[in-house]
Amino acid sequence: MFRLRKLIREIHRRTLWQVLGAYLLMSWLVLAAIDLLTDVVGLPVWTSRLALVLLMIGLPLVIATTFIQEGVPGLTADPHEEIHPDDVVGRTPAEVLVVPRAHPMYGSRLFTWRNAVLAGVCGAVLLVGSVVSYLMMWTLGIGPVGSLVAQGVLDESDAVLLAEFENRTDDASLAAAVTQAFRLDLADSRMVTLVEEETISEALTSMGRSPAEPLTPAVARELAEREGIKAIVEGEITSVGDGYLLTVEIVVPSSGAPGARYRARVGDEESLVAAIDRLSARIREKTGESPRSVRAAPPLEGLTTTSLSALKRYSEAARSRTDGDDTRALELLSEAVDADPTFAIAHREMGAVLNRLEAPIDRVQAAVSLAYEHRGSLPERERLLTEAFYHAAVTFDQAAEERAYLRVLETHPQDATALHKLGAILRSRDDDTGAELLLERSLAGPNGLQAQYLSLIEVLLRQDRADSARSVEQAFEQRYGVTAAEAAARSRN
Numbered sequence: 001m002f003r004l005r006k007l008i009r010e011i012h013r014r015t016l017w018q019v020l021g022a023y024l025l026m027s028w029l030v031l032a033a034i035d036l037l038t039d040v041v042g043l044p045v046w047t048s049r050l051a052l053v054l055l056m057i058g059l060p061l062v063i064a065t066t067f068i069q070e071g072v073p074g075l076t077a078d079p080h081e082e083i084h085p086d087d088v089v090g091r092t093p094a095e096v097l098v099v100p101r102a103h104p105m106y107g108s109r110l111f112t113w114r115n116a117v118l119a120g121v122c123g124a125v126l127l128v129g130s131v132v133s134y135l136m137m138w139t140l141g142i143g144p145v146g147s148l149v150a151q152g153v154l155d156e157s158d159a160v161l162l163a164e165f166e167n168r169t170d171d172a173s174l175a176a177a178v179t180q181a182f183r184l185d186l187a188d189s190r191m192v193t194l195v196e197e198e199t200i201s202e203a204l205t206s207m208g209r210s211p212a213e214p215l216t217p218a219v220a221r222e223l224a225e226r227e228g229i230k231a232i233v234e235g236e237i238t239s240v241g242d243g244y245l246l247t248v249e250i251v252v253p254s255s256g257a258p259g260a261r262y263r264a265r266v267g268d269e270e271s272l273v274a275a276i277d278r279l280s281a282r283i284r285e286k287t288g289e290s291p292r293s294v295r296a297a298p299p300l301e302g303l304t305t306t307s308l309s310a311l312k313r314y315s316e317a318a319r320s321r322t323d324g325d326d327t328r329a330l331e332l333l334s335e336a337v338d339a340d341p342t343f344a345i346a347h348r349e350m351g352a353v354l355n356r357l358e359a360p361i362d363r364v365q366a367a368v369s370l371a372y373e374h375r376g377s378l379p380e381r382e383r384l385l386t387e388a389f390y391h392a393a394v395t396f397d398q399a400a401e402e403r404a405y406l407r408v409l410e411t412h413p414q415d416a417t418a419l420h421k422l423g424a425i426l427r428s429r430d431d432d433t434g435a436e437l438l439l440e441r442s443l444a445g446p447n448g449l450q451a452q453y454l455s456l457i458e459v460l461l462r463q464d465r466a467d468s469a470r471s472v473e474q475a476f477e478q479r480y481g482v483t484a485a486e487a488a489a490r491s492r493n
Contacts, residue, residue, distance in 0.1 A: 019066045027055045042292030044134050045281075047127070054123040061119055065111045138285075148231065148259055149191065149288030153252055157414050159229045159446030160192045160287065161200075163220035166236035169244065173312045174269075175237050178246070180315035181273060184345065185280040186233065188297060188379045191289035193414045195229065199447045201322055203227055206480055212323045217251075224253040229446070231259065233283060243267040248279045250286060260286045269308045297379050305346075310339035314346050317353075326353050337370075344378055347371035348386050351393060368393045384408045385417060398425060416447035423455060432459045450480060450487050457484055 034048045137143050141150030148154040162183055167175030187194045201211035203223050213219065217234045224232050235248035249261035262282045264275040281294045305311050317332035333350040337343055348371035354364045372390040375383045388404035391397045402425055408418040419442035426435040439456040442448055453476045460469040473484045480487065 019062060023059065023062050030055065039295050040292070042290055042295055043131055044291065047131055050130060051127055054127060058116075058120060058123060061111075061116055065113060065116045144260070147286060147288040148250070153259060154192060154230055154287060156191060156288070157445070158192050158231070159195050159227075160186070160189075161195045161215075161220055161224050161229045161232045162186060163217045163232055163234045164215045165234075166217070168236055168238040170239065173316060176315040176319065177308065177312040178235070178237050178272065178276060180318055181276045181311060182233070182235070182248070182280055184382075185277065185297075186283065188381055189284050189287065189289050190293055190411055191284070192231075192287050193412075193446050195227075196416060196447045197318065197322060198449060199416075202450060202480070212319075221251070221253050227446075229253065231287070235279075240265060244269075244272065246272070246275050246279060248283060250283060270306075272308060273306065273311070305336075305340040305343045307340040307343075310336040310343050310346065313339065314343070314349075317346075317349065321353070326357050329353050330357065341370075342374045342377075344371045344374040344386060345382065347374065348389060351389065355393070365394045381408055381412055381415070388418075388421065392421075401425070414442075414445035414447070416442055416445065416449070419445075420449075420452060423452070427455070427459065432463050435459050436463075450476070453479075454484060454488055 031048055031051060034043065034051050037043050038045070038047060134145055137145045138147050139150055141147060141152065149156060154160075162179065165175040165179045165182075169175070183194065183197075187196075200215060200223070203226070204213055204215075204219075205211045207223065207226060209219070215223070217232070220232050220234070223229070230252065232251045232253060233248065234251055235246065238245045238247070243266050246264045246266070247261065248263075250259040252259050260282075262279050264279050266272055266275045281297075284294050285291055305314075313332045313336035317329040317336065320326070320329035320332060330350065330353045333346050333353060336346040337350065340346075347367050351364050351367035351371060354367055368390050371386050372394070375386045378386065384404045384407050388401045388408075391401040391404065402422065405418040405422045405425075408415050409422075412418070419438050423435045423438040423442070426432075426438065436456065436459050439452050439459065442452050443456065453472060457469045457472050457476075460466075460472065476484045476487070
């Protein structure tokens with residue numbers, strides 16, 4: 001008890017609590033500032049973790065310095081210091097009150113406040129130097145952290161193809177749900193353009209394959225080589241005990257080598273969406289999207305759903321749409337919104353499916369209105385597309401619809417949906433010149449579709465530009481292996 005009382009008295013005498021409190025407050029302020037800068041400036045995600053490690057290393061240094069600067073307990077010449085009886089047995093008073101030269105702390109200059117401050121400065125230099133070096137390497141394309149755009153592998157707005165995730169679990173629907181979640185998040189990228197599902201179906205048809213064929217990594221690489229796509233995102237989900245291991249990588253088809261590979265292990269299904277969000281952010285940064293833009297994006301849970309069951313139904317509905325079974329897709333979408341009534345994307349897709357099935361207008365409007373009501377958590381692109389659909393189907397405000405699509409193009413200049421819909425609006429106004437520019441811009445991107453070729457031919461013929469229309473027809477036949485007239489006849493049937 002004597003030594004315990006003495007220790008407590010020494011702690012109070014040496015102002016340890018005050019120093020410890022000040023250090024913890026300073027650490028909290030540093031970490032809060034780094035978190036703020038991570039969101040505002042786009043610091044690497046590991047910056048706060050490195051800062052925390054350095055602060056934890058500094059904590060025992062500060063505590064030791066606080067103790068030692070006031071002298072070593074029981075070994076000082078302070079006549080007021082209380083000495084335990086055992087310390088005086090067989091020793092003279094002079095030996096008790098003077099620090100022995102043999103003691104490790106005698107004459108020590110290691111634990112001084114000067115050295116403590118110097119160590120703090122070194123830690124700050126290490127932190128800042130690591131962050132600056134990382135950002136420079138990312139920007140200049142140096143080493144494994146360099147972005148693919150900076151390395152010259154990709155150009156801005158280049159196409160990126162997402163393959164179906166390989167399933168190594170007992171749940172047959174899990175990989176499809178993971179793939180769909182990645183698709184929704186990667187589509188929001190401002191640096192590259194994700195190849196859309198309808199474009200993939202048309203490309204598979206041109207390859208002599210079924211448009212509903214799963215896009216396995218092998219098929220994806222064949223399609224990428226045929227279409228000149230420079231990068232593929234591949235992945236797999238594997239059961240590991242009670243949890244899962246998610247692996248995702250960027251592959252450059254010309255070499256077949258991975259441009260980057262990332263992994264995340266989760267303990268249960270409920271953590272999958274958050275893990276997908278983290279991995280998708282890594283992929284987007286690797287392609288070349290600024291860390292600031294990636295950090296500013298809403299969490300994937302807001303874009304998709306926190307309900308894995310709802311996400312599975314949504315991914316199954318996407319497959320049914322590809323198979324041409326809109327009735328089954330509608331059933332699955334109904335189950336998705338039953339599982340999560342705030343699932344805005346599912347409500348919007350339900351409205352689109354109901355519209356294709358020529359359902360009563362009130363059912364279409366009800367679905368689209370729910371999507372509009374829950375649009376708040378969506379990223380800007382998806383929110384604007386939802387608003388445009390709402391004005392097209394519910395308010396019939398074409399000017400508001402047009403403004404929404406124009407705002408989409410401000411951040412995503414190659415967005416196929418916005419370009420196609422704006423072109424249709426301009427055609428309805430007999431603005432063939434404006435429609436022509438938009439259709440050409442869409443076809444120059446990676447998500448040009450047969451319908452846009454046919455629309456462009458029609459617009460050119462309405463302007464009595466038969467030669468230009470024939471050039472587009474030749475490009476169409478070369479791309480799809482059929483004439484524009486045959487394709488138009490098939491679409492009417």
